[in-house]
Amino acid sequence: MLIAFGALYQSLRQLSGEVESLREELQREAAKDVERSRELNAIASSLEQLSKRIEGVEESLKRAASAAELRALAEEVGRARAELSIMRASIAAVNRSLLEQTDKAVKRLDELKKEIDSLAERLLFPAKVVDGAGDTITIMKRPARIVTLAPSATETVFFVGAFDRVVGTDQFSNFPSIIRQKVERKEIIIVGGFVNPSVEKILEAKPDVVIGVTNRAHIALKDILAQYRIPVVVLPQSNLSDVLRGTIIVGEVTGNLVEAYEMATKMKVAASFALALSNQVKERPKIASVVWTQPIYAVGGGSWQHDVLSIVGTNVYADLRGWPVVSPESFLARKPDVIVATGSHGAGREAVINVLRSALGDSVGEIPAIARDRVFETQGSYNDAYVRPSPRTFMSLYVLMVAVHPYLFNVTAVSLVLSPENLDVQRAVEKKVPEEAMVLIRMSLER
Template sequence: MRRRGKIERYKLASVVILALLLVTTSFSCGCLKSDEGAWMKVTDDLGRNVTIPHKPERIVSLAPSVTEILFAIGAGDRVVGVDEISNYPPEVAEIEKVGSYARISTEKVVDLNPDLVVGAYGNGIETIEKISDLGIPVVGLNPRTLDEILDSINLLGEVTGCEENATRLTNEMKVTIDRVKNASKKAAHRPRVLYVIWHDPLYTAGNGTFEDEMISIAGGENLAADLPGYSIMTLETVIDRDPEVIITTSGGGMGVEEANISYEYILSEERFADLTAVREGRVYVIDADIACRPGPRIVDALEEIFRFIHPELCEGEEQ
């Protein structure tokens, strides 16, 4: 009986030691995460739960705003593929292209052997799911406000291991946003602003867009604030509402000859000749690559929009 007791005590001791070894190993390897060993789990802007098995070393960007964010937070040296519209920073010109923003080549993405793909709502959920179904982690972004743009930057900082850089960047962006907010409070008048994304038909940014938010922060009244998202506005409505400031976008992947086409249309359209903005020479052009991309340079667009709307508050500043 004593021998049996010794054997049982030996077995019990062995089990305890084994358990302690397993616990110690789990702590040392970080294996006690709820995601069963994955490096990270996140929920993206599309409501998808994404598991990232390890720190990404080969990243493919499917949107120009994503590309700018990745480089701005210090993950640019790990980007191995980008969409054809990505053109900033300049070094992306040498990176492999995987198709246009709305027509991504899944085959080209797979050929680059990425361990993380970052896309946007505009890529199409079908494209994002198709890549994801191949076992490649895909994070989808869809920011619609300035705060959500900041959140997107912090999310990519998290999934790439560049949290500190992302936090530093978003804090700097917040400073700029607050500076414009405070400056615009000094305005005696909030002029009516028409923001033209395209002219034929005339597309503008309504409520629920970051362009609408920028106009408001910069001290203007969006002429299309009662329209949902990106909407068509008739010429008759534009004339009836009589904008005091018109901001047109250029760039956005267009050729040089087309860059200012919306601006030129506004000035040449005879029915717009009596608009306050046209009569007073307050029709402006803003680079769409800066103003229409929900990325780090959006605060540069905000500052420029503020200068367009309230030049009287910017006197003495360097342009």
């Protein structure tokens, strides 16, 4: 074990050397290029912070070598990877000649990740994981066969790079799209619905672990599958920070810790960048989001959708919890500037306008969103990303950012039907958002 840590220590030393020389190079360039010196120095100073953190990890590695240490290391390396990728983007923007130097550090980080992965397999397991239901679950070995019980769980497993180990999933999981072929080839079996998973089908998949969400049906499965020594881990899914927490939990369960921390960092950056952008707008738009029209169910406070709306603007139903039934009149009182209807759930744009018009008559024009025709509808994969609490939700965040604040992205016309066919979110935000957000968006679009 000590020898393995020795190799890790060597890689870390080399990485800090790499980072250090990159920093020196940057400062030399800064001295030469007065025009760019401020930007280059800024990057250099963040590199310095990074190398200090790496030194900190080196120090702690010298003292002890345990699973907890490895976890902390994985967290740092995950963050470093996320940070280095954004630095790479900003260096590329300022000075292309320094890219080669940067890539060395990136490559070193990749090697470091591999070493952590191989160590994790031996050191992390048996892993004790606290899941979304607050239960401590012991995962005996790095699971080779995973069953997921919800689209958001499947997607999270994909984002931490463990999708190739999924052997069973629920009938609604449709991302990544290769699921369909895998089901046809019988590499993945369907184990039932979201609220009615089949115990028999789960047994048939012979999973080492089952990953569900904090859904009553999945929590109840824990007791039943315990009989067959199959651990069930449920992911929290109330809001956006739960999505981050769930990603780390999946990282712990699958042993892909570095990827999990890397993704969590990217999600954090993506969210805070979007918030910084929308804060530039003088008056935050008031948004209502409708998920069903018979009766009208709106997005209330305390959900991931509420978090998305609160980053883009303000949610007019923030004071109500969950997904409340609201009256058509309440739209007159709360005057949303924008309405976001979830297309695939019987609440399209037309349905929302019609239900409001038939209830309110001519006074429907008093609702700013209707008067100015700012009633959007999410469709296809953009809709899935918005209605499911997964890392993909951050893509839907940028879809809504572009739709509601097109001028921030120099986009002139946005279709009211938000689908991949009508709006290429990747092209719209390219070079205007950090690399972290771009990675999430590209992965969400499977590009």
